[in-house]
Amino acid sequence: MSEVFAARRTRLREQCAAVGSTAVLVSHPANVRYLCGGSPTGAALLLGPTDDVLVRPPATAADPMVGAPIDDLRVQELGAPHGDAAVAAADLAATAGAGRLAVEEHHLTVARHRALRSIAPRLELTDLAGAVEQQRIVKDDDEISALRIAAEIADQALGELLESILVGRTERHLALELERRLVDHGADGPAFATSVGAGPHSGRSGHVPTDRRVEEGDFLTVCLGAGYRGYRCEVGRTFVIGTSPADWQIELYDLVFAAQRAGREALTPGTAYCEVDRVTRQVLAAAGREETLGARVGHGVGLENDEDPRLAPGAMGKLDACVPVTVEPGVHLPGRGGVRIDDTLVVRPEADGGPELLTITTKELLAL
């Protein structure tokens, strides 16, 4: 594995050297992990003029990454217990003779940036911007394998829940049970806070579970994700509770399903991000149901649950092969509830069979 991380760092270093930076400081945890395989809490990664160094707080501190496969780069522990790894790394860069250091201005706070300037006043600080995030968009086979396993875990947890009795249980309990099952099946943990919405709460994006109990006749929307080796996958489904759905429920479900399918089918290399949003949104708009859709119909997944690309109006860029994204439209009718359907897929060329669906839980409207 360590060659993979070294190759990623080389690519970043070359890109930065081309615009005149002799060193690069990466502080955003997911980016640190992408470039060296682990990101201890509070660590920062320096790609220096002479070598690469992971600066990290002493290992005695609370550290969820103890034992993670840090690449064979040099690891330097911070001296002071409350020192700042980014500041220490800037100091190292200056000492090693770097002239211009690219930093993540979208991650460093103004106060930390000032501390960097003050410890290394002769270093010229430039903006790395989203260079690592851009590099992370297209995934390699190992990354996609991890996402595939994460998706299997989420599907399993969801499938088991559907076999249990749901009526009378609260949204909170269902969410906690799903999270337990994710861990049972080998997830690092939930990829994000599990959302369960029953009745009037169904169909809402990011609904925080309440003490509302599931009742006969409810729509029930569940959205969950698993993390596996750091990679995060998500799946969302809406069910009907009871014997048979009402007409308005069938109609709304079919509409959201059609919108989601349109979005999924648009996932081919070369399609503009905003086009995926447009074709999905259009189906809902044609039925006059667009207003609760939210700002976008999907997003990239990987080391973060919500990363580039954004599938939204005005998003710049086009899909590549091997980019995993969600497609997750929903409609919520205030006071009544609604439908949300969410899959994670990997963009593939048509010659390879088109988009690869990672989350395979059925999208039929199940009456539970």
Added chain:
Amino acid sequence: MSEVFAARRTRLREQCAAVGSTAVLVSHPANVRYLCGGSPTGAALLLGPTDDVLVRPPATAADPMVGAPIDDLRVQELGAPHGDAAVAAADLAATAGAGRLAVEEHHLTVARHRALRSIAPRLELTDLAGAVEQQRIVKDDDEISALRIAAEIADQALGELLESILVGRTERHLALELERRLVDHGADGPAFATSVGAGPHSGRSGHVPTDRRVEEGDFLTVCLGAGYRGYRCEVGRTFVIGTSPADWQIELYDLVFAAQRAGREALTPGTAYCEVDRVTRQVLAAAGREETLGARVGHGVGLENDEDPRLAPGAMGKLDACVPVTVEPGVHLPGRGGVRIDDTLVVRPEADGGPELLTITTKELLAL
């Protein structure tokens, strides 16, 4: 309640006006919540020259604070779905004629700060620094009541776990069960990721639960916290599994207990933060067991689990009455495990009976 929030804002505005700022922009979520009773995801609070405005993304987006008691201040929704509330608030401040705007440089990233400058180039931006965090240190009666309830919930969840069979269960499962029980007893949710460490993992601060099963003869360290109305409390205990503890276990437990008691007894108004750390650390140092203690023996709790003050060497400042803090020393022997004992207490004058212990689970060494 709304007068409480208005009074907090008035105090902050007056403090900023005294140093020449005509407007204040608060972006750190816990600070926003402290000042107006709620903090929708992505919101920013402007204390402007004419009135106070909470700028927030449209309510259709994922928002764990929907329905929270936002004070009766003016709420303005962001127009663009992906706009930045802080940037929009700076624009409002400039339009309202503010000359100098204090912002949270320890929270705003360099990139966001630049966006603020670019939308309001004639506004002078200054640093609010930790002014709101400082104001938050001393709690009022309502805040302490919320903490007291949070502590009761954590104690209940822990107490129930102790009545169940522990041998053979994994750290992960015990942690998930504790989190479920927290919610059962009315917590908003866990205050932080529950830590359960068995055998060689016991006594470690912030240990992330693994698949290690609890065995006879283990030390078992559990650290959990409950959030209630946003306020977060924590409790940590170490137990022995099986019939009777070994001599080394009793010895180590007594040592950590003595250190923790020394720290608790130092919690009187006027005591320096670093003095609480010193008296605790000293007990461990005298036994040659200081090295795994970590950077500090405790910290403040409130709207954040880990907030000012820090009880650490070199920390500047003295305790006031009505400041809730943790005292949580621990010792970890590599390969064998260790002990950690963690309480949340409120600093009170001796005339009022001295420090008020919120987390009342017994600190006897229980053999389970």
